[in-house]
Amino acid sequence: xxxxxxxxxxxxxxxxxxxxxxxxxxxxxxxxxxxxxxxxxxxxxxxxxxxxxxxxxxxxxxxxxxxxxxxxxxxxxxxxxxxxxxxxxxxxxxxxxxxxxxxxxxxxxxxxxxxxxxxxxxxxxxxxxxxxxxxxxxxxxxxxxxxxxxxxxxxxxxxxxxxxxxxxxxxxxxxxxxxxxxxxxxxxxxxxxxxxxxxxxxxxxxxxxxxxxxxxxxxxxxxxxxxxxxxxxxxxxxxxxxxxxxx
Amino acid sequence: xxxxxxxxxxxxxxxxxxxxxxxxxxxxxxxxxxxxxxxxxxxxxxxxxxxxxxxxxxxxxxxxxxxxxxxxxxxxxxxxxxxxxxxxxxxxxxxxxxxxxxxxxxxxxxxxxxxxxxxxxxxxxxxxxxxxxxxxxxxxxxxxxxxxxxxxxxxxxxxxxxxxxxxxxxxxxxxxxxxxxxxxxxxxxxxxxxxxxxxxxxxxxxxxxxxxxxxxxxxxxxxxxxxxxxxxxxxxxxxxxxxxxxxxxxxxxxxxxxxxxxxxxxxxxxxxxxxxxxxxxxxxxxxxxxxxxxxxxxxxxxxxxxxxxxxxxxxxxxxxxxxxxxxxxxxxxxxxxxxxxxxxxxxxxxxxxxxxxxxxxxxxxxxxxxxxxxxxxxxxxxxxxxxxxxxxxxxxxxxxxxxxxxxxxxxxxxxxxxxxxxxxxxxxxxxxxxxxxxxxxxxxxxxxxxxxxxxxxxxxxxxxxxxxxxxxxxxxxxxxxxxxxxxxxxxxxxxxxxxxxxxxxxxxxxxxxxxxxxxxxxxxxxxxxxxxxxxxxxxxxxxxxxx
Numbered sequence: 108x109x110x111x112x113x114x115x116x117x118x119x120x121x122x123x124x125x126x127x128x129x130x131x132x133x134x135x136x137x138x139x140x141x142x143x144x145x146x147x148x149x150x151x152x153x154x155x156x157x158x159x160x161x162x163x164x165x166x167x168x169x170x171x172x173x174x175x176x177x178x179x180x181x182x183x184x185x186x187x188x189x190x191x192x193x194x195x196x197x198x199x200x201x202x203x204x205x206x207x208x209x210x211x212x213x214x215x216x217x218x219x220x221x222x223x224x225x226x227x228x229x230x231x232x233x234x235x236x237x238x239x240x241x242x243x244x245x246x247x248x249x250x251x252x253x254x255x256x257x258x259x260x261x262x263x264x265x266x267x268x269x270x271x272x273x274x275x276x277x278x279x280x281x282x283x284x285x286x287x288x289x290x291x292x293x294x295x296x297x298x299x300x301x302x303x304x305x306x307x308x309x310x311x312x313x314x315x316x317x318x319x320x321x322x323x324x325x326x327x328x329x330x331x332x333x334x335x336x337x338x339x340x341x342x343x344x345x346x347x348x349x350x351x352x353x354x
Numbered sequence: 355x356x357x358x359x360x361x362x363x364x365x366x367x368x369x370x371x372x373x374x375x376x377x378x379x380x381x382x383x384x385x386x387x388x389x390x391x392x393x394x395x396x397x398x399x400x401x402x403x404x405x406x407x408x409x410x411x412x413x414x415x416x417x418x419x420x421x422x423x424x425x426x427x428x429x430x431x432x433x434x435x436x437x438x439x440x441x442x443x444x445x446x447x448x449x450x451x452x453x454x455x456x457x458x459x460x461x462x463x464x465x466x467x468x469x470x471x472x473x474x475x476x477x478x479x480x481x482x483x484x485x486x487x488x489x490x491x492x493x494x495x496x497x498x499x500x501x502x503x504x505x506x507x508x509x510x511x512x513x514x515x516x517x518x519x520x521x522x523x524x525x526x527x528x529x530x531x532x533x534x535x536x537x538x539x540x541x542x543x544x545x546x547x548x549x550x551x552x553x554x555x556x557x558x559x560x561x562x563x564x565x566x567x568x569x570x571x572x573x574x575x576x577x578x579x580x581x582x583x584x585x586x587x588x589x590x591x592x593x594x595x596x597x598x599x600x601x602x603x604x605x606x607x608x609x610x611x612x613x614x615x616x617x618x619x620x621x622x623x624x625x626x627x628x629x630x631x632x633x634x635x636x637x638x639x640x641x642x643x644x645x646x647x648x649x650x651x652x653x654x655x656x657x658x659x660x661x662x663x664x665x666x667x668x669x670x671x672x673x674x675x676x677x678x679x680x681x682x683x684x685x686x687x688x689x690x691x692x693x694x695x696x697x698x699x700x701x702x703x704x705x706x707x708x709x710x711x712x713x714x715x716x717x718x719x720x721x722x723x724x725x726x727x728x729x730x731x732x733x734x735x736x737x738x739x740x741x742x743x744x745x746x747x748x749x750x751x752x753x754x755x756x757x758x759x760x761x762x763x764x765x766x767x768x769x770x771x772x773x774x775x776x777x778x779x780x781x782x783x784x785x786x787x788x789x790x791x792x793x794x795x796x797x798x799x800x801x802x803x804x805x806x807x808x809x810x811x812x813x814x815x816x817x818x819x820x821x822x823x824x825x826x827x828x829x830x831x832x833x834x835x836x837x838x839x840x841x842x843x844x845x846x847x848x849x850x851x852x853x854x855x856x857x858x859x860x861x862x863x864x865x866x867x868x869x870x871x872x873x874x875x876x877x878x879x880x881x882x883x884x885x886x887x888x889x890x891x892x893x894x895x896x897x898x899x900x901x
């Protein structure tokens with residue numbers, strides 16, 4: 108099982124929409140997928156129409172008695188299961204801090220579902236915290252959405268610098284998100300970053316109103332607008348990732 | 355029959371699902387048929403499918419229209435997926451879906467343009483990564499087919515989330531178009547984390563007078579048609595009795611091998627995958643070897659004839675198998691070369707493919723020949739203990755266990771004698787002979803494995819296999835080197851063959867030669883590891899129960 112975390116220090120860059128849509132694309136292209144919503148806002152949980160409830164609360168989940176399987180819910184997407192979030196996740200740092208090896212806890216919980224899924228997506232809240240470090244400890248790769256602006260590019264550098272200090276950092280898979288091809292700045296930043304980071308994924312996710320409709324539709328884009336450019340972009344992005352991760 | 359749930363006159367069966375709030379439901383639900391593993395199915399013979407659909411709609415399910423769907427189970431000839439607890443189903447309706455279940459709580463699904471024949475036809479990703487090691491070079495073939503009119507029903511909770519589904523199959527028919535033994539099947543689609551909804555769905559179907567059964571519509575089709583989903587089990591090991599007459603045991607072992615030869619003939623002719631020919635050839639070699647081991651217990655009359663005929667069959671199948679090995683191993687061969695050199699070998703790949711096609715044509719002729727048919731007919735008759743009076747050797751009625759134990763001991767002695775005489779300068783032919791000795795011993799253990807304790811077989815075979823791997827690598831690389839040199843001469847001057855191609859062939863020959871030398875250098879250590887007291891002890895444990 109590959110563990111992929113959608114992660115960015117910066118908020119509002121498309122982490123959750125990426126996690127939900129990539130999970131959908133992975134599911135419809137033959138993967139057994141688990142989405143673990145780690146964001147107390149529970150947006151991924153909402154998009155999958157699942158009740159926002161961590162049974163027993165986050166403290167119990169990360170305790171030695173915690174078992175991820177208890178929390179799994181099937182989504183309406185073939186092959187995609189979800190571990191929902193609720194507001195108790197706002198104390199995840201605190202609960203992890205009370206454990207002996209906090210940065211290894213999420214990885215340990217994921218070993219309980221090893222073999223049942225091909226890929227697990229961790230949808231993470233923004234910031235660098237103890238929870239993020241635990242995510243870095245569990246993830247094989249960080250999927251990092253980057254809006255082609257100066258600030259987003261700066262946070263990518265910050266993340267890369269931080270990971271360089273880790274013993275076994277996950278792979279970094281940056282890709283462009285919320286791209287508006289009409290904006291010269293977007294085009295310029297993309298060209299610049301591609302020159303600097305040759306491993307930035309080729310597929311870019313457009314800034315599209317179709318994606319914004321995920322809220323009212325409560326479903327990934329491919330479910331309600333399968334022919335849209337956005338749905339195609341998520342499909343292409345997953346195919347590109349899959350080819351890298353399972354050559 | 356229990357009383358049916360009253361039907362709602364206002365039920366509207368529509369192909370498009372709507373959530374309780376009127377929004378369109380996720381698209382995938384329309385394709386969300388049953389999970390094939392741990393499926394709970396209900397069958398009925400009197401309730402019309404439309405009535406059941408209406409009853410489900412009345413109970414709050416959204417129900418699609420009935421539409422024709424064909425479901426096919428795919429597996430290899432030898433049932434590799436079934437053996438691994440994996441089930442690969444193709445569902446052909448509005449699109450073509452692959453559904454892979456087993457090994458987890460959720461099936462993997464994939465929409466494809468056409469049916470995959472081999473693992474390489476699947477797109478890169480975890481599904482291919484999971485199936486490729488199971489399938490190896492084997493091709494997928496349809497094992498069971500069912501056609502039906504299918505409707506999908508789904509019940510949602512207050513969030514608009516599907517919590518349980520039912521796949522309805524109206525008048526399912528099997529491979530030949532014949533109706534299955536149930537007129538109506540309803541498969542419960544379980545959603546992980548919503549067990550109460552599943553129980554409610556089951557309770558509803560039960561209350562409608564349907565009968566619960568294990569397995570889905572494909573299982574029923576297989577059951578009705580008497581199809582064994584385990585596929586063809588071509589194991590050389592059969593049940594044997596150490597106290598039976600040796601001739602009877604040898605005959606049964608050889609008859610089992612004849613079954614394997616015959617079972618793999620058509621697949622070889624149809625060129626489904628290279629394992630058919632491989633398994634046919636191994637069965638032929640085992641037959642020759644067991645004939646040789648049975649010299650003192652099998653009828654003398656005809657024995658040499660059949661050995662000669664099986665030698666012929668082995669010989670005529672060799673050229674195609676050699677080329678199959680090239681095709682299978684090619685990616686590994688060229689992986690050690692730089693991309694330019696590998697690309698320059700394009701004409702060699704074409705040459706091998708053309709040669710393979712020609713050799714296959716020749717072999718099809720041989721396998722359809724009167725000589726082949728005559729051999730197998732006469733062979734079956736020779737093995738039949740009731741077919742006429744045959745003069746048996748004196749030792750034919752010795753106990754099978756004692757004969758086999760003695761033969762295993764002799765085969766091991768022969769192997770050790772030859773192996774110990776091999777030094778650094780011994781000719782390659784002696785290593786090839788040693789490889790044959792090792793095969794003879796291995797075949798005995800495999801074919802008479804029914805007499806030997808399984809717990810003792812594995813440790814000994816592991817030791818023998820380590821030696822065989824070294825001898826196999828040595829001989830294969832030598833054969834490939836010679837073949838490549840011969841091909842080089844054949845291709846010289848051919849259109850499209852450049853100096854770069856010939857140079858690349860030279861590089862590949864060097865790769866083979868390096869591997870050959872490496873294997874030869876490792877031989878002494880491998881043989882020393884085999885020729886030990888531990889091996890002797892493992893062999894003694896193997897035969898002590900039958901000797």
